[in-house]
Structure formats: C-alpha cells, structure tokens
Amino acid sequence: MNTAAYPHAENLYLNLTALCPAECVFCVKHATGRRYRGADLTLQREPGIEEAWSAVLDRTAHRQFQEFVFCGYGESTYRLDAMLELGRRLKRCYPRSARRLNTIGLGSLIWERDIVPELAAALTGVSVSLNTADPAQWLKLHRPRAEMRAKGFESVLEFIRSCVLADLDTTVTAIELPGVDLASARRLAQSLGAGFRARPALSALELR
Numbered sequence: 001m002n003t004a005a006y007p008h009a010e011n012l013y014l015n016l017t018a019l020c021p022a023e024c025v026f027c028v029k030h031a032t033g034r035r036y037r038g039a040d041l042t043l044q045r046e047p048g049i050e051e052a053w054s055a056v057l058d059r060t061a062h063r064q065f066q067e068f069v070f071c072g073y074g075e076s077t078y079r080l081d082a083m084l085e086l087g088r089r090l091k092r093c094y095p096r097s098a099r100r101l102n103t104i105g106l107g108s109l110i111w112e113r114d115i116v117p118e119l120a121a122a123l124t125g126v127s128v129s130l131n132t133a134d135p136a137q138w139l140k141l142h143r144p145r146a147e148m149r150a151k152g153f154e155s156v157l158e159f160i161r162s163c164v165l166a167d168l169d170t171t172v173t174a175i176e177l178p179g180v181d182l183a184s185a186r187r188l189a190q191s192l193g194a195g196f197r198a199r200p201a202l203s204a205l206e207l208r
Contacts, residue, residue: 005055006039015072077107087122105156116162125169164193
C-alpha cells in the first residue's frame with residue numbers, strides 16, 4: 001500500500017519519497033516502522049503525480065484542509081518536479097489553503113542550484129529542521145551523507161536566507177534535545193530573517 005496523502009489535525013500531508021540525505025539521530029521512522037499516528041508511510045515505490053493528485057482529491061472530497069504540507073519520512077525536494085506540479089495544482093484548486101514544505105534544508109545542495117525561486121512559485125511556506133546553531137553539532141545530529149558534510153550546514157543557512165528573500169513564510173525549527181542550545185538556534189533563525197519554533201522530541205510509541 002502506498003500512502004501518498006495522509007491527514008493530521010487540520011492539514012493534509014503529501015508523502016512523495018522515502019529518500020533522505022541524512023540519518024538524523026532523532027528520526028523515529030525506524031522505531032515506528034515508518035508509521036505516523038496510524039498512517040503507514042512506507043512507500044513500495046514513489047507515487048506518480050497523478051497518483052498523488054488522486055489521493056489529494058479523495059481526501060478533499062468531503063473535507064477542507066487549512067494547509068497542504070509536503071512531508072513524509074523522506075526529503076520531498078528529491079521529488080522537486082512532482083512537488084512543484086502538485087503545488088501549482090493545489091494553488092489553482094485550493095487558493096485559500098497554505099502550501100508548505102517541511103525540509104531538512106538541503107534541497108539546493110541536492111540539485112546543485114538555488115531551488116527557492118521554483119519553490120516560491122508553487123508554495124507559500126517552508127519549515128526548515130535546523131536544530132542547532134553549532135555546525136559541529138549539526139553534523140552529529142543530522143549525520144548527512146558524506147558528500148554533503150563539508151557544505152551542508154552553510155547550504156541550509158543559505159537556503160533559509162533565500163526562502164526569506166523570496167517572501168516564503170519561513171520557520172526554523174529545533175527539537176528539544178539534551179545539549180542543544182535553543183536560545184542560540186532562535187537567535188540564528190532571527191538573524192536570517194526567519195521565524196523560530198522549538199519542538200518536543202517525538203515519541204515512537206505515540207506515533208505508531
């Protein structure tokens with residue numbers, strides 16, 4: 001079973017890929033069996049655009065959502081073209097609903113270009129999981145792929161700056177973890193022009 005769209009609270013989440021450029025120490029995907037509050041986010045294959053759009057239409061047939069969020073247990077920017085097309089369709093069909101990307105912030109590094117202008121044409125907001133203001137701690141927390149270690153942290157900061165300049169509603173998040181200086185993370189986010197939100201660590205048992 002491929003779950004391309006799943007609801008939570010007042011939002012509808014789009015699950016486009018299982019690929020991720022990092023193995024974050026706080027990620028609960030393995031402990032939960034890739035489940036999230038009852039939804040199985042395991043992807044036997046990546047959903048195509050029409051499959052994902054059909055899932056959106058099914059979910060919205062009898063319910064309105066405040067926001068559409070590109071977020072699963074993978075990094076949605078790996079499916080950039082699909083995300084942009086779906087974002088444009090959502091913009092046309094549900095203009096009153098926000099359209100957000102939840103990301104680790106490495107999309108521009110993945111594609112080796114600034115992808116923010118493309119995102120800004122299809123989305124209204126971006127939430128970036130940064131989690132620390134310390135580059136060394138960022139490496140320990142996120143454990144990015146080897147080819148992304150050298151430029152990863154600075155690339156995320158540049159991605160955030162670019163999102164702010166593109167007038168995307170940009171929020172930096174940090175999980176409440178031992179040894180993480182949330183005040184410093186907040187100051188860094190504010191210096192980049194972004195909002196900031198601290199998040200409690202997720203419980204695997206709670207999410208199964």
